[in-house]
Amino acid sequence: MPTFHNGDIEIAFFDEGEGEPIVLVHGFASNKEANWVNPGWVAALTQSGRRVIALDNRGHGASTKLYDPAAYQTSLMAGDVRALLDHLGIGRADVMGYSMGARISAFVAVDYPERVRSVIIGGLGIKLVEGHGGPMAGIIVAALLAPSLADVTHPVGRAFRSFAELTKSDLHALAACMSRPREVLSREMVAGIKVPVLIAVGTKDDVAGSAEALAALIPEARALAIPERDHMLAVGDRLFKAGVLEFLKDRP
Numbered sequence: 001m002p003t004f005h006n007g008d009i010e011i012a013f014f015d016e017g018e019g020e021p022i023v024l025v026h027g028f029a030s031n032k033e034a035n036w037v038n039p040g041w042v043a044a045l046t047q048s049g050r051r052v053i054a055l056d057n058r059g060h061g062a063s064t065k066l067y068d069p070a071a072y073q074t075s076l077m078a079g080d081v082r083a084l085l086d087h088l089g090i091g092r093a094d095v096m097g098y099s100m101g102a103r104i105s106a107f108v109a110v111d112y113p114e115r116v117r118s119v120i121i122g123g124l125g126i127k128l129v130e131g132h133g134g135p136m137a138g139i140i141v142a143a144l145l146a147p148s149l150a151d152v153t154h155p156v157g158r159a160f161r162s163f164a165e166l167t168k169s170d171l172h173a174l175a176a177c178m179s180r181p182r183e184v185l186s187r188e189m190v191a192g193i194k195v196p197v198l199i200a201v202g203t204k205d206d207v208a209g210s211a212e213a214l215a216a217l218i219p220e221a222r223a224l225a226i227p228e229r230d231h232m233l234a235v236g237d238r239l240f241k242a243g244v245l246e247f248l249k250d251r252p
Helices: 032-037 041-047 074-088 100-111 136-145 155-166 171-179 187-191 211-215 238-250
Strands: 003-006 009-016 020-025 050-055 093-098 116-122 197-202 221-226
Touching: 003 074, 009 032, 009 074, 020 032, 020 041, 020 074, 020 100, 032 041, 032 050, 041 050, 041 238, 050 074, 074 100, 093 100, 100 116, 100 187, 116 238, 136 155, 136 171, 155 171, 197 211, 197 238, 211 221, 221 238
Parallel strands: 020 050, 020 093, 093 116, 116 197, 197 221
Antiparallel strands: 003 009, 009 050
């Protein structure tokens, strides 16, 4: 598995296929294989003639584990994506993320606009701007740090703990990541994104917020509804894949 360093952080990644490059950024508690290989994204994109690059975000997969919440600032994680492009000598790429990865991808578009050809934001809508309120982050952190899954009673906490164990994640690194408040972009910042943007959210997703509301703020954005899918099940949906492939084909 190839790796590179962004400062002291070692980032694992893969680079497959040939053609126009697209960088894939996975969600919280996932990794590049669970988010992109297993649901068929890499196969779909490479078969469509694209070069597919995916990284393990810091704290996840085979990348460096960090235990200070400050290390998971979204702009730092966006910097890892930019550093990966630098490492591979890629000037501009399409960038696609899901959930936490969608937030990182949006920050890449804002912080490094010259490196981005288009952005695909999956599993995240208007919450990118409005934020995620409530105590849910604390519930997830408590679940991750509980002695065992059997000690977790909250259904959302159990779901995250179960998924983290399935992906063989470092629970303490994930807890540090989740302890960092979810950063938002202002309406002015998202309005400044000038490249084509696709925002895809499941119609049963109660986490992401409205795709249409976010798309209305971005000049070249369009929304894609993923029918009858919630936040977890939308990731590998065939209509999601078809919508992304069409978007990539149509964008300048």
